[in-house]
Amino acid sequence: MSWPDSLALLEWSATLTTALCVVLAARRHIATWPVGIVGSALYMRLFHDTQLYADATLQLFFIGTGLWGWRAWLRRAHANASAAHTPHAAPRLKPRQWLMLLALGLGVTLAYGALLAHWTQAYAPFWDSAVLATSVIAQWLLMQGRRETWPCWILVNTLSVPLYLSRGLHITAVLYALLWLNAWHGWWVWRRARS
Numbered sequence: 001m002s003w004p005d006s007l008a009l010l011e012w013s014a015t016l017t018t019a020l021c022v023v024l025a026a027r028r029h030i031a032t033w034p035v036g037i038v039g040s041a042l043y044m045r046l047f048h049d050t051q052l053y054a055d056a057t058l059q060l061f062f063i064g065t066g067l068w069g070w071r072a073w074l075r076r077a078h079a080n081a082s083a084a085h086t087p088h089a090a091p092r093l094k095p096r097q098w099l100m101l102l103a104l105g106l107g108v109t110l111a112y113g114a115l116l117a118h119w120t121q122a123y124a125p126f127w128d129s130a131v132l133a134t135s136v137i138a139q140w141l142l143m144q145g146r147r148e149t150w151p152c153w154i155l156v157n158t159l160s161v162p163l164y165l166s167r168g169l170h171i172t173a174v175l176y177a178l179l180w181l182n183a184w185h186g187w188w189v190w191r192r193a194r195s
Helices: 003-026 032-049 053-079 095-119 125-143 149-166 170-193
Strands: none
Touching: 003 032, 003 170, 032 053, 053 095, 053 125, 095 125, 125 149, 149 170
């Protein structure tokens, strides 16, 4: 198998695993976490090999938070035996919390983008870092069961699709376009649940 063939196989594997993870998250199913950990490991290798170093670093964060989120959702499920696979939603964010997250996201984007631009041959370091920063915020909100996670994922996917297309990761770009639609669906489902 040639290198481009093995890269395509890696991209397909990462894409399908991650698609399953996000569908499970939209349904508020606890299996989203272990599936996501596998998808993140696959994407970490793919992004490293295509010089999207911020995205590769982001996958380490996803693996760690996947373990934490899995544990947290298991605890909530055990506390509420009537909803074994569905955690309760946390309270909505206050405007001050949104501003803090926005400032944090911008700071991480600029700092990590500058670091990558100076010390590596990263492709689109600031754009890639914006995906990282927004994804970290979205994942943090998801781990808490906050429905505001979904507008953040909409932004992540909006940033990711053109980045991945520009890098030749067409399968991943299609996935993120579908995830953009799924994020809208997840937002609608979580808002309707009102739990």
